[in-house]
Amino acid sequence: MPDEFEAVLQPEAGFLLADRAIVAHVTLARRLGAEVNENEAVRRWQVIGDRLEVETDRARHETGSLSLAAGAWTAKLLDPLKTLAIPERQVVGWFATDGPHFAPGQFPVFILDCPGNGTFYGIPQQHEEGFKVGKFHHRCQTVDADSIDRRIVPEDITVLTGIGDYLAKPMGAPVGFKTCMFVNSPDEHFILDALPEHRNVVVAAGFSGHGYKFCAAVGEILADLAMQGHTPHDTHLFKLSRPALGQHRPVSATAVGGPEA
Ligand SMILES: Cc1cc2nc3c(=O)[nH]c(=O)nc-3n(C[C@H](O)[C@H](O)[C@H](O)COP(=O)(O)OP(=O)(O)OC[C@H]3O[C@@H](n4cnc5c(N)ncnc54)[C@H](O)[C@@H]3O)c2cc1C
DSSP, X not given: OOTTOOOOOOTTOOOOOHHHHHHXXXXXXXXXXXXXXXXXXXXXXXXXXXXXEEEESSOEEEESOEEXXXXXXXXXXXXGGGXXXXXXXXXXXXXXXXXXXXXXXXXXXXXXXXXXXXXXEEEOOOTTSXXXXXXXXXXXXXXXXXXXXXXXXXXXXXXXXXXGGGOSSOOOOEEEEEEEXXXXXXXXXXXXXXXXXXXXXXXXXXXXXXXXXXXXHHHHHHHHHHHHSOOSSOOGGGOTTSHHHHTTSOGGGSSOOOSOO
């Protein structure tokens, strides 16, 4: 690292294998009685009196409360979120390594803030996958979740190999890339709140690239809000009414609402 950089090392830090963690959460939820309908897309929802109806590509469900957490697609289900939860194209890459320098125990999970050159992040080598690198806001490309271009172009690779300037050992050839999306809120804090017009509709969005590690707590908060209407967790930073969201709220949606009641 350049001499002028400062470092904070947390020896107890680690990383989650998100795919496995999701399977674990769903397995536990089912064991506790939850009904999880996979591959069932929500088309629309509407308020009917004090109840809600959710229409999917398979069925209509009636419910007393609804939590909307559709990632990059959330604004498609809740129009006023268009200016508050904005999908952004991201590319992560895996690179070959030569020797053990990038192995867990030798190489950290890192976030590297490089003045004038953005912020890289990555995790050590996993099995044969190589070590993983991404850069926050990648090429600053706001996208529509349904029409994002997932093809990898040379500019994507150039962004990621920029980390090489800061590594003690040369990084190897690319092993693979994946295109995905961040969903950014204006202040990059989460949006976790009930809608002012429909308190039985709760939204979780705008995780701005750092939501996964909090998903267990987020789920607890959503369940509290949906079932009790309040939560003991301090969520003031995540409220729809916080000032940082005010100037981005569309004029017609000062009170954020769902479809016509
Ligand atoms: C490259 C990259 C690196 C990241 N690194 C980290 C990290 O290091 N640490 C961290 O904490 N977070 C990280 N994140 C962020 C983390 O992945 C997100 O914050 C988190 O996944 C957001 O959860 P979500 O439930 O809002 O959205 P998602 O995880 O995207 O889940 C939304 C789900 O809703 C489904 N859906 C969408 N529309 C509908 C519909 N109409 N009907 C039914 N289902 C629908 C989608 O298919 C999807 O399964 C990273 C993200 C990316 C892209």
